[in-house]
Amino acid sequence: MANILLVEDDTTFAAILENFLRKKGFDIVVKYSVKSGIEALKNNTFHLILLDYRLGDGIGLDVVDAVRAEGKAIPSIIMTSFNDVRTAVKAIRQGVFDYITKPVNPDELLMVVNEALEGKSAEKERPASKARSAKLDTPADFVEGTSPAARKLHEYIALVAPTDMSVLIRGESGTGKEYVARSIHRMSMRADMPFVSIDCGTLSKELASSELFGHIKGSFTGALNDKTGQFVEASGGTLFLDEIGNLSYDVQVKLLRALQEKVIQPVGANKTVSVDVRVIAATNEDLLGTGKFREDLYHRINEFEIIVPALRDRRSDFQQFADFFIAHANEELGRDVQALSDEVNEIFQAYDWPGNLRELKNVIKRMVLLSPGNVAEVAALPEEMVFAIKNQGIAEPEPSAGNPDLRLHSEAHERKLILDVLQKARYNKSKAAQMLNIDRKTLYNKMEKYGIE
Numbered sequence: 001m002a003n004i005l006l007v008e009d010d011t012t013f014a015a016i017l018e019n020f021l022r023k024k025g026f027d028i029v030v031k032y033s034v035k036s037g038i039e040a041l042k043n044n045t046f047h048l049i050l051l052d053y054r055l056g057d058g059i060g061l062d063v064v065d066a067v068r069a070e071g072k073a074i075p076s077i078i079m080t081s082f083n084d085v086r087t088a089v090k091a092i093r094q095g096v097f098d099y100i101t102k103p104v105n106p107d108e109l110l111m112v113v114n115e116a117l118e119g120k121s122a123e124k125e126r127p128a129s130k131a132r133s134a135k136l137d138t139p140a141d142f143v144e145g146t147s148p149a150a151r152k153l154h155e156y157i158a159l160v161a162p163t164d165m166s167v168l169i170r171g172e173s174g175t176g177k178e179y180v181a182r183s184i185h186r187m188s189m190r191a192d193m194p195f196v197s198i199d200c201g202t203l204s205k206e207l208a209s210s211e212l213f214g215h216i217k218g219s220f221t222g223a224l225n226d227k228t229g230q231f232v233e234a235s236g237g238t239l240f241l242d243e244i245g246n247l248s249y250d251v252q253v254k255l256l257r258a259l260q261e262k263v264i265q266p267v268g269a270n271k272t273v274s275v276d277v278r279v280i281a282a283t284n285e286d287l288l289g290t291g292k293f294r295e296d297l298y299h300r301i302n303e304f305e306i307i308v309p310a311l312r313d314r315r316s317d318f319q320q321f322a323d324f325f326i327a328h329a330n331e332e333l334g335r336d337v338q339a340l341s342d343e344v345n346e347i348f349q350a351y352d353w354p355g356n357l358r359e360l361k362n363v364i365k366r367m368v369l370l371s372p373g374n375v376a377e378v379a380a381l382p383e384e385m386v387f388a389i390k391n392q393g394i395a396e397p398e399p400s401a402g403n404p405d406l407r408l409h410s411e412a413h414e415r416k417l418i419l420d421v422l423q424k425a426r427y428n429k430s431k432a433a434q435m436l437n438i439d440r441k442t443l444y445n446k447m448e449k450y451g452i453e
């Protein structure tokens, strides 16, 4: 039976989750702070960690870091408020399995927990799986898009793929950088050789060298056997280094040597090994701007640069992506959602999708899971997303500073305050009224007056 560590500082919510998961047959250990969560890790074996994003003495990611520092690999799920989605999406790059937004929907939680335990990461069901393309009645493998940005992207992919150049793929989190790397590999002369993907964000400092270049038995504590590194695993093929900015300085030096001289030296070995590997790297930061990335390595990696557009910059591809993710979610969850309601479409259009394709995929999967019928309604969207969008579009124009009308100024201020408090109260109107020190009826009247939905 799977053993889950839950770290959540809201005791009531923690008790509800504990109860729910126990009923579903899981063993749960509940901790209320980062410190006690890390402590619990030392004395127990967990199969999964469920973390609140904001905790009293830190953030959930601190626990993830501690797990990694111990060289353990336990999948973790972050529970976050909708306002932290941007950060949560980033967290995935730091080794978090998935995130779900609060208020947590039990069915969604169960789905993500089971996926994490099965090791079935969204990231593992890669678009280009050959088995899928063989079946005619299954949804397409990926979306290419027809927007000008998509056309340019695919033009560049086709251009660089057959060469042996190193490629640096840049783009915001979740835009499909790994998909681009796989496309390049698939269209290259190395297509029949391995494609090995490493997320440098999840490598611990101590183990990164051995992971990439291998090690010799006994070269450090814990090196019980010889280990083949990923460079050798990728021989003849392509090595994809995601989030390359996370590699430490000394690993960068070794990587530069591997690229320049085409040799690697396993940790503890006194001989070098020749390697024939094409390296494709990805990042969502300005590598040179961080001051932590070697310039010589940067230029070596960046023989060709591809920038993957953000979802908001390829709006005309949006519908295709939405249809694609709906079809996949239907297939996976046994649902039959055929369309999104007009209201959902409007919200999707107004939203800026900071987590890009990954966020769209997650939001759609949640909607499909929660939609019993053919049309996905707004009720299946995260409440705070609906709230944020509905109220951003109808913001009352702030009276200009030169306008002395005191009533207009105080109304604009009041409206903003109500919106902020509603958001803080996670949309719970009784709680918001309490925080504002007015009764519910007055709050409703004011919401109506200011067009807050």
Ligand SMILES: Nc1ncnc2c1ncn2[C@@H]1O[C@H](COP(=O)(O)OP(=O)(O)OP(=O)(O)O)[C@@H](O)[C@H]1O
Residues within 6 Å of the ligand: 089, 092, 093, 122, 123, 125, 126, 127, 141, 142, 143, 144, 171, 172, 173, 174, 175, 176, 177, 178, 179, 180, 242, 243, 282, 284, 324, 357, 358, 361
């Ligand atoms: N062209 C595409 N068609 C369909 N799905 C896609 C496409 N590109 C990416 N995806 C899906 O979007 C999600 C994010 O893609 P991917 O992991 O490649 O992004 P990324 O930019 O590498 O993210 P990160 O910056 O977090 O590493 C994945 O679930 C992937 O399957």
